[in-house]
Amino acid sequence: MNTYLLKRARIDAEAGIEKAHFLNPRARRCNKSLGDLTGLTGFGFHLIEVKPGDWSTELHRHYYEDECVYMLAGVGTATIGDEQFAVAAGDFLAYPRGGPAPTIQNTGDELLRCIVVGERRSHDVGDYPNQNKRIYRNQGLPWNLVDIKDIETPEGGEKRS
């Protein structure tokens, strides 16, 4: 079988990785990264399953990476910034860089299944509004997580520091 093709039966047989968000144990999902399985590195392409009552992720926003969700099955409630919306199969949610923080809760009785696509940049910054925390992700460094209240924003008055 060609390594560039994953047949549906092969995808269904895949166990997937159970992931809980490091800041929120109720933000948990089963993740089959079809992109990782086939050697894609330019973006992430994931099949996600969220159980009834669980959230797809801790509410967060990226400053530099676009992300989106295409609903395949089940129903949920999407939070986008301050607003909430019912979502179902065939709906599309866009999370452009710098936009409001989103998450989706499975508010139905069956599995919520969706495709999640996200950029994989060398550098990103993200905020967790409900935790008052900011994360810095820079290639080659460990993730850096800080309380937003501990961040100073000096005026350098110059390009080079």
Next chain:
Amino acid sequence: MNTYLLKRARIDAEAGIEKAHFLNPRARRCNKSLGDLTGLTGFGFHLIEVKPGDWSTELHRHYYEDECVYMLAGVGTATIGDEQFAVAAGDFLAYPRGGPAPTIQNTGDELLRCIVVGERRSHDVGDYPNQNKRIYRNQGLPWNLVDIKDIETPEGGEKRS
């Protein structure tokens, strides 16, 4: 309605853009770019419809951009380099940068529907093996298309030319 959410009914009502490949009139499809409709710029996210007998694209390969396809409905024959494979709903095809050239023909009787995701880099190079042509796409310049036989590959012996 939130601009970050496209409900299924809204997507269905969208006319889409009929696109024929500039090098092959039988490589034609109807394209609803959900990413463009919602302001994503970091990658393209497209719903594609290909009619029976048509091809999704002219056979081509990217040197710098990853691309992938997730089949939603219909059946087709995927060409990946020298090989051919039957594809149907739920199948996933990965086209990693530098890999073999792919395309999909709708070999069934109904619409072939799929999701296509692709990187949007500032710079890319692509080959059309059946046309013996290479394309250079660089942000801010028009596309440059050349016959591969007209390309020289000098040894510069230095970094700066």
Next chain:
Amino acid sequence: MNTYLLKRARIDAEAGIEKAHFLNPRARRCNKSLGDLTGLTGFGFHLIEVKPGDWSTELHRHYYEDECVYMLAGVGTATIGDEQFAVAAGDFLAYPRGGPAPTIQNTGDELLRCIVVGERRSHDVGDYPNQNKRIYRNQGLPWNLVDIKDIETPEGGEKRS
């Protein structure tokens, strides 16, 4: 006169910008950015003058930007990490990304003059070892400065947070 050419007399007549480092008032210099004056954006090219006793910059290291210094006149003591070296006209100092933190003190009686070249990336992280502080510079966001002791490094166990 062509805007791409700065004659020596024109450079000499330039007042330059007096800059003190926001973390250290004795790290101060007069900066003539020849690159800025001529519209270069891909890197910084600066003529720097440091008075006797002053430092070229607060000791710092970049994680993602290369920088270098070419000495034109005067004498100084360069600190590179834990070591110190005498420097004079014609010497070259390289500060590769991720390397030890450098600075130069003018330890002579006349002006220390040098060329400083540095990358201008969209994203960088820097440390000030003598201040126990880290700076995050990301295009479009204000500089973020934190005490290194306030940084957590969680193990996410996943690509997407």
Next chain:
Amino acid sequence: MNTYLLKRARIDAEAGIEKAHFLNPRARRCNKSLGDLTGLTGFGFHLIEVKPGDWSTELHRHYYEDECVYMLAGVGTATIGDEQFAVAAGDFLAYPRGGPAPTIQNTGDELLRCIVVGERRSHDVGDYPNQNKRIYRNQGLPWNLVDIKDIETPEGGEKRS
């Protein structure tokens, strides 16, 4: 001796690399890349020597890389696009991306010595106006050189080709 410091005596003792441009044997110089010698990768920093009568490079322009020259010794005639200028020690020449094509001829009796700094991007396109040729430099591919008359500029009408 610290690997980040090149003393003047060490630089003077360096043989340098004699380079002739692959498109013009009279465009030749002796190149000491201080950046390469010290492990810098983010840009090139070169000490260049051009003999009386020779040119620093074949006339060319970069579409994506900035470059600049700082004159250290000798005299020359700079060509920038259609114009010519006398240059001498202490002069600065900026070659911003997309600007006119430059080169410098040593029109004096002694060595012309200068610093050349240039970006090192993963992707660049350059033109040689006197040769009617274009070069495509993309990381991981050999240089591609074509006659400009052989380039087509198709209107694709779509993002994805």
